[in-house]
Amino acid sequence: FHDLSPKFALSLDAGEALVMREHPHDLWLSALEVDGEVLLAFGLAGCPGHDAPLAAVALAEGHALVIAVLDAFLESARPEQTRMRHLLAAMPIEEFLQAVGRRLIGPLRRQACSHRALELPNPVGPGLPANALGVYQQSVAGRVAVGAAVPLGRLDASMLRAVAQLAAQWGDGTLRLTPWQSVLLPNVCGEHASTVMAGLHAAGLICNREQPLANIIACTGSAGCVKGLADTKTDAFKLAVLLEHHGLNLPVHLTACSRSCAAAHIAPMTLLATRAGHYDLYFRDTQQPGFGALRARDLTIEAVGALFAADSRSSTDD
Numbered sequence: 001f002h003d004l005s006p007k008f009a010l011s012l013d014a015g016e017a018l019v020m021r022e023h024p025h026d027l028w029l030s031a032l033e034v035d036g037e038v039l040l041a042f043g044l045a046g047c048p049g050h051d052a053p054l055a056a057v058a059l060a061e062g063h064a065l066v067i068a069v070l071d072a073f074l075e076s077a078r079p080e081q082t083r084m085r086h087l088l089a090a091m092p093i094e095e096f097l098q099a100v101g102r103r104l105i106g107p108l109r110r111q112a113c114s115h116r117a118l119e120l121p122n123p124v125g126p127g128l129p130a131n132a133l134g135v136y137q138q139s140v141a142g143r144v145a146v147g148a149a150v151p152l153g154r155l156d157a158s159m160l161r162a163v164a165q166l167a168a169q170w171g172d173g174t175l176r177l178t179p180w181q182s183v184l185l186p187n188v189c190g191e192h193a194s195t196v197m198a199g200l201h202a203a204g205l206i207c208n209r210e211q212p213l214a215n216i217i218a219c220t221g222s223a224g225c226v227k228g229l230a231d232t233k234t235d236a237f238k239l240a241v242l243l244e245h246h247g248l249n250l251p252v253h254l255t256a257c258s259r260s261c262a263a264a265h266i267a268p269m270t271l272l273a274t275r276a277g278h279y280d281l282y283f284r285d286t287q288q289p290g291f292g293a294l295r296a297r298d299l300t301i302e303a304v305g306a307l308f309a310a311d312s313r314s315s316t317d318d
């Protein structure tokens with residue numbers, strides 16, 4: 001499968017409560033139980049948080065399904081169609097499913113999962129925040145997992161050492177890295193959860209969604225990517241300080257070029273770098289292509305902070 005684009009993405013979950021279900025993938029698979037039997041529901045060019053599955057296969061046929069989908073994709077896609085969504089824009093999905101079905105021994109079960117989308121109203125399960133911050137009950141009574149986000153996805157050595165010590169002292173010595181750029185310390189006694197959370201906070205991790213950095217994402221930027229026009233990580237830290245100063249907490253995505261590596265989705269607010277320290281600001285608008293409606297051009301981070309503050313004042317005045 002080396003012919004696949006490096007961005008061709010697969011996701012697989014076992015139906016747990018804490019699962020990344022809102023991130024689009026070329027092929028996604030999600031376990032579900034129907035009449036006592038575990039099946040793998042799947043979809044193409046979408047995500048289980050938003051899309052109903054196309055069909056399901058028996059669990060034992062999951063691997064064969066993945067192979068069949070990838071083979072059918074490589075056989076059907078033209079060179080410029082590097083992602084599943086490109087192919088399905090040109091090829092009826094039923095035709096593609098038939099090509100997949102021909103490669104399988106067992107049937108594609110279309111009826112088994114027709115109600116599946118209704119069963120998944122919340123992408124990460126009822127009552128759970130969207131990026132694994134906080135304390136999660138485990139199935140073992142009295143045990144919890146404690147989660148905290150890594151600021152802009154950069155876990156440095158001193159943070160990692162502190163987190164490891166917390167895991168050794170209060171958990172079972174293991175750490176889980178999540179798809180939300182956060183860490184989870186599992187198997188902590190419930191009564192120690194607040195101690196662990198305080199330790200994570202002291203280590204520099206983000207422990208609640210009220211902190212502006214919990215809602216800001218940034219690509220690698222010019223510090224680590226030749227395509228970057230601006231140092232997005234540094235600018236994002238600056239923006240977080242400004243937002244905190246103004247009492248604001250906004251979902252902002254900083255991207256150092258239009259490739260948008262940090263977000264497969266369109267964020268409510270996008271800062272697209274124009275040159276070092278300068279950005280065009282877009283507000284998400286489903287009627288418009290790309291990042292949405294252009295709000296202002298070539299702003300410094302200070303100007304972005306001032307604009308957000310002015311917008312919030314005027315909406316409060318309204």
Ligand code: SF4
Pocket residue numbers: 219220221222225226227228229255256257258259260261262
């Ligand atoms: S969005 Fe552009 S600048 Fe940022 S990491 Fe991706 S390619 Fe590099």
